[in-house]
Amino acid sequence: MQMDWKNWRHVTKLDPDKHLDQAIVDEVATSGTDAILLSGTLNVTRENLAELREQVQGYGVPLVVEPADPSGAVFDGVDMLFVPSVLNTPDARWVVGKHQQWFLNDPAIPWEKVVPEAYIVLNPASSVGRVTRAVCDLSPAEVAAYAGCAERYFHFPIVYIEYSGTYGDPAIVRAVSETVEDAVLYYGGGINSAERAAEMGQYADTIVIGNAVYEKGVDTLKATVKAVQ
């Protein structure tokens, strides 16, 4: 399977801890989304990951796992691993510490499948915002400065603006898009309509749809695909 992940416009984020009927999975996988990202902060197990993987395989849609904490993550049988580092936290464990533990505990990391992501977490009330104590009260220039460092100093291939569960400020995503040159800019958070997909899709290279699949259904998912492709 060709992994042209730099050209993905639309990614669907599914939580292995939430059950979806196979009929729904079938509609997700054939919606035109470019990839399915399995991502959950908690309760991702070998079993529920394998179950969801079985549900989505055979459609030719790339399957990516994105662990909140790589040191305890399960990666069996997936195509790629998107591994976040949170930049706007005071707690260095979420920048580099968990990664060091991962390296220490797993001598067989398949690096050819790993894509590092520079996360900038902007919803302080989200799980990831709370767990990492992310500093979210940032101006567009301050967020763009994190993004610029992520790209030019750390050479992250992905910069991810994460509003997790809430819709973000387009001015911030625009400022980041004007700063980032080579990194792929991801936006996630609160996209539950074609309009929002189109708005953030102006600035982000790739938009991520998560909760809308569970809360609004596959018709909304398909509308967001159409809005950016």
Added chain:
Amino acid sequence: MQMDWKNWRHVTKLDPDKHLDQAIVDEVATSGTDAILLSGTLNVTRENLAELREQVQGYGVPLVVEPADPSGAVFDGVDMLFVPSVLNTPDARWVVGKHQQWFLNDPAIPWEKVVPEAYIVLNPASSVGRVTRAVCDLSPAEVAAYAGCAERYFHFPIVYIEYSGTYGDPAIVRAVSETVEDAVLYYGGGINSAERAAEMGQYADTIVIGNAVYEKGVDTLKATVKAVQ
């Protein structure tokens, strides 16, 4: 001037805050050292940097500035900027925060001159150890795991084992050298003899001599050059 910094075996670290007579600078610059690194945690000013730069220029030796905190650093007229990020600190400011401030404050960073360094600080009593609250009680495998992440996850071109002011554990440097593949491995701390230069030079790609210049003189410096070249 050709900046083949990946092939440097011996670097001399000078502190702009400490005066050296021109006769000494002449001997340093013609010692065979591959580069002169201007680095001080405190009191590096535009003036003392310019003064030292004038002293060392004209010898054909590359001149590098390495700021402890890039957000307030002075880079005028130097060939390269080696910019550290400390990985083994609980305080994310030293991993990424200072760099974000730097990006925010300086829209004209000459990125073509910037080489990011992944610092692993292993002397808790040193200035850098105290300022960054570095966690130094690490096994060889734990240090190597930081180094491996630095290279494979963050893509740092330099991994720097910094014992700043004290001589380190060769077993740790060896473990790092066995983990790192493409990154250039720097070792600094306590090299004040040909024997120590040779011992760390077995494992490190590049050794850094600092205090010995001031404390033991240029004959010792020259002996360390011979030991690794």
